[in-house]
Amino acid sequence: MRMEKDDRFKRTHPYSMLRHIKIYAVLLVLTIVQQIFLRPDELAAFIGSLGLNAFYVLTVLFYFITEYTNRVCRMTDAGFEVKSGIFFKRQYIIPYRKMCSAMFYTNIISMLFNAESVSVDTAGGVRRKYDFSAYFSRKKANEVRNFIEGDKEPEFIFRSRITSIILMSAFWANPVTGIIFMVPVISNVNRILGSETVQMIIMGSINQQWKVIAMWISPAAALLAAIILLSWAISMLNVFLRYVRFKSVRLGEYIITSKGLLTRTRSYTRVSCISSVSIDQSLFMKLLKLKSCTVTMISAGRQKGDRSLLFSADSYDTVQNGMTSITGIPNEERSVVKRAKMSLFSYIYYPLIIFIVLLALIILSYRFRFIANSMRLLLYIFIFIVVWWLMFRMFAYSHSRIAVNDKCLIVCTFKKMTLKKHYIPFEMIQYAELNHSPFQKRKKKCTMIVSVYSENKRSVKIKQLPREAAVRLLSSKDIVIVEK
Amino acid sequence: MKKNFYKPRVRISPAAVIIWRIDLTLLMIPLGIILILIGAFVPVLAAVLGIVAAAAYFFGMFFYIPMYCKNLIYTFDDKYITIKRGIIYKRHAMIPVSSVQYCILVQGVLQKRFKRCTVVLMLAGSFMLISQIKLNEGRFLVEYLTSLQMEEEKDPNDTDENDVPDDTLNVGGGGDADGEG
Numbered sequence: 030m031r032m033e034k035d036d037r038f039k040r041t042h043p044y045s046m047l048r049h050i051k052i053y054a055v056l057l058v059l060t061i062v063q064q065i066f067l068r069p070d071e072l073a074a075f076i077g078s079l080g081l082n083a084f085y086v087l088t089v090l091f092y093f094i095t096e097y098t099n100r101v102c103r104m105t106d107a108g109f110e111v112k113s114g115i116f117f118k119r120q121y122i123i124p125y126r127k128m129c130s131a132m133f134y135t136n137i138i139s140m141l142f143n144a145e146s147v148s149v150d151t152a153g154g155v156r157r158k159y160d161f162s163a164y165f166s167r168k169k170a171n172e173v174r175n176f177i178e179g180d181k182e183p184e185f186i187f188r189s190r191i192t193s194i195i196l197m198s199a200f201w202a203n204p205v206t207g208i209i210f211m212v213p214v215i216s217n218v219n220r221i222l223g224s225e226t227v228q229m230i231i232m233g234s235i236n237q238q239w240k241v242i243a244m245w246i247s248p249a250a251a252l253l254a255a256i257i258l259l260s261w262a263i264s265m266l267n268v269f270l271r272y273v274r275f276k277s278v279r280l281g282e283y284i285i286t287s288k289g290l291l292t293r294t295r296s297y298t299r300v301s302c303i304s305s306v307s308i309d310q311s312l313f314m315k316l317l318k319l320k321s322c323t324v325t326m327i328s329a330g331r332q333k334g335d336r337s338l339l340f341s342a343d344s345y346d347t348v349q350n351g352m353t354s355i356t357g358i359p360n361e362e363r364s365v366v367k368r369a370k371m372s373l374f375s376y377i378y379y380p381l382i383i384f385i386v387l388l389a390l391i392i393l394s395y396r397f398r399f400i401a402n403s404m405r406l407l408l409y410i411f412i413f414i415v416v417w418w419l420m421f422r423m424f425a426y427s428h429s430r431i432a433v434n435d436k437c438l439i440v441c442t443f444k445k446m447t448l449k450k451h452y453i454p455f456e457m458i459q460y461a462e463l464n465h466s467p468f469q470k471r472k473k474k475c476t477m478i479v480s481v482y483s484e485n486k487r488s489v490k491i492k493q494l495p496r497e498a499a500v501r502l503l504s505s506k507d508i509v510i511v512e513k
Numbered sequence: 514m515k516k517n518f519y520k521p522r523v524r525i526s527p528a529a530v531i532i533w534r535i536d537l538t539l540l541m542i543p544l545g546i547i548l549i550l551i552g553a554f555v556p557v558l559a560a561v562l563g564i565v566a567a568a569a570y571f572f573g574m575f576f577y578i579p580m581y582c583k584n585l586i587y588t589f590d591d592k593y594i595t596i597k598r599g600i601i602y603k604r605h606a607m608i609p610v611s612s613v614q615y616c617i618l619v620q621g622v623l624q625k626r627f628k629r630c631t632v633v634l635m636l637a638g639s640f641m642l643i644s645q646i647k648l649n650e651g652r653f654l655v656e657y658l659t660s661l662q663m664e665e666e667k668d669p670n671d672t673d674e675n676d677v678p679d680d681t682l683n684v685g686g687g688g689d690a691d692g693e694g
Contacts, residue, residue: 107659108615118625121617122655124662153614153635160615160635327637482637 042164044144102163109161127151129302129327136292145170152327181281185354189275189341202265275341279355302326304483305453306356312421320348358452362432366502369474372493376426380419387412421446433506442491451489457482460509525585528627529645533578587643612636616655
């Protein structure tokens with residue numbers, strides 16, 4: 030991986046300067062220029078009237094233009110060389126060997142300017158930011174890409190199915206994101222058409238569309254449900270556009286993932302920097318016989334909405350075998366230690382208590398007639414969610430275990446509502462902590478926390494393991510054990 | 514290991530005291546403005562805060578900064594970069610050279626005037642500062658660490674001592690344009 034020193038990358042793309050400058054700042058400057066040409070005799074009075082705002086905008090402009098002109102980026106024999114700063118000059122070289130990941134990102138606006146963001150990250154530093162990030166022209170970004178890829182041929186290619194992306198978008202969609210989009214639209218429509226007209230439109234549409242479904246639902250609950258549903262749909266579309274055309278490729282020492290339609294992201298992950306690989310399955314995915322795969326490493330998840338996906342939801346065999354092919358981590362399990370028997374209660378403790386409380390509330394709601402139908406409906410929705418939670422915990426209980434193979438420790442546990450099977454390479458394990466409560470001590474059980482080489486002290490936790498068997502398994506692979 | 518430092522033990526230069534004293538004095542300007550603003554409404558509070566700030570200023574100027582500089586020692590060898598610092602509580606950090614991901618050479622306005630710099634060692638999950646060393650020393654240190662990484666990149670298993678070049682990387686010695694060192 031060598032490249033002769035040249036000046037082709039000396040300057041970054043001017044878009045890197047533009048992205049910093051907010052639109053209101055530009056508009057304000059335009060107004061100033063307009064006024065200068067229209068009324069040059071009143072310039073002093075005009076600037077005085079603008080006061081600090083104009084000064085602030087000009088300072089921002091001056092700062093980013095100067096920063097742009099002072100920023101020099103090069104690819105040299107030693108690595109990515111960067112010189113930047115106006116008052117505080119910074120100069121550094123990121124050696125290619127220390128590079129953990131590289132990311133290329135472009136969206137519609139940067140496409141219009143023919144610019145593409147190139148970000149490089151190492152294990153160094155404490156900030157959750159890339160070590161080097163700059164906008165280049167797409168041609169130059171392509172040259173960087175070609176330089177990283179070299180002349181190797183892809184060893185493994187995975188293309189996601191469109192149906193799996195739709196399903197994942199549906200589950201990952203957050204209605205709050207949709208509301209953020211909706212609020213300004215509703216607000217502006219409200220202002221233009223008048224509040225009464227808007228209310229009439231919304232209520233009218235709800236009455237027509239939800240007439241049958243919402244026969245026993247109060248208008249307030251129906252309106253709330255409609256807003257949440259619409260927000261969720263917008264959010265789903267947003268996630269879908271971000272993950273559609275998902276592809277993973279193994280190319281030499283890198284795993285390349287690319288995704289997105291309107292925003293294109295292409296990331297290069299060095300295989301030796303992977304801290305752990307996790308095969309995920311929710312209860313719904315279990316019903317559809319699907320699994321997905323994510324990766325944990327130093328620079329993963331920096332970008333907004335990035336879930337470090339390696340495989341989108343697909344059949345068991347595709348994901349299991351694909352994970353081995355793309356990362357080189359074997360998926361076979363040896364010396365399996367399952368969670369201790371008779372420990373189901375500790376897995377279902379919280380959902381069971383909430384279920385009992387909700388059940389009691391529903392029974393009471395029929396006893397006390399003043400409780401509104403909408404409130405009762407909410408209780409039914411909650412109890413459905415809790416039953417789902419209870420079922421998931423039972424599912425997690427039946428699958429929780431640890432195992433080893435030649436290269437990694439396998440920890441099958443759950444996080445939130447997802448069953449995760451972590452494959453942690455031995456060299457990435459910092460230590461394993463075994464904790465036990467007084468009850469666990471009496472029954473010779475423990476909770477294991479495996480600290481992984483990663484940012485923010487990432488760890489994997491599994492409950493109710495038989496203590497002796499766990500210690501024996503970890504000791505057989507010389508994993509440092511911290512007992513408490 | 515291919516190269517050795519000519520002078521491994523490096524104290525920060527006397528100019529560091531001047532730079533930090535100027536920095537502290539500059540810090541007092543916004544503090545003074547804030548105190549004036551507070552004084553317009555609560556004069557007594559401003560006076561108390563002013564006395565505390567003045568005491569802290571003189572403590573920093575004539576005791577803390579000189580003592581801190583006196584006790585700040587950097588040592589470099591083939592395997593470790595050692596930083597000793599602290600006045601009452603001594604701190605001793607040993608950083609394996611292999612754990613340095615990359616290093617940043619930073620130069621502020623005053624440091625530029627006094628030909629000094631700060632080298633930031635970016636480690637896995639943290640960073641370490643080597644403050645107020647001479648510019649040529651900083652450059653040599655950065656070059657040295659980068660060259661080590663490049664050699665590792667070329668052939669990580671190559672430990673043939675016959676490849677050792679005769680030139681040494683002079684970090685501590687040599688002096689700079691202003692005649693120090």
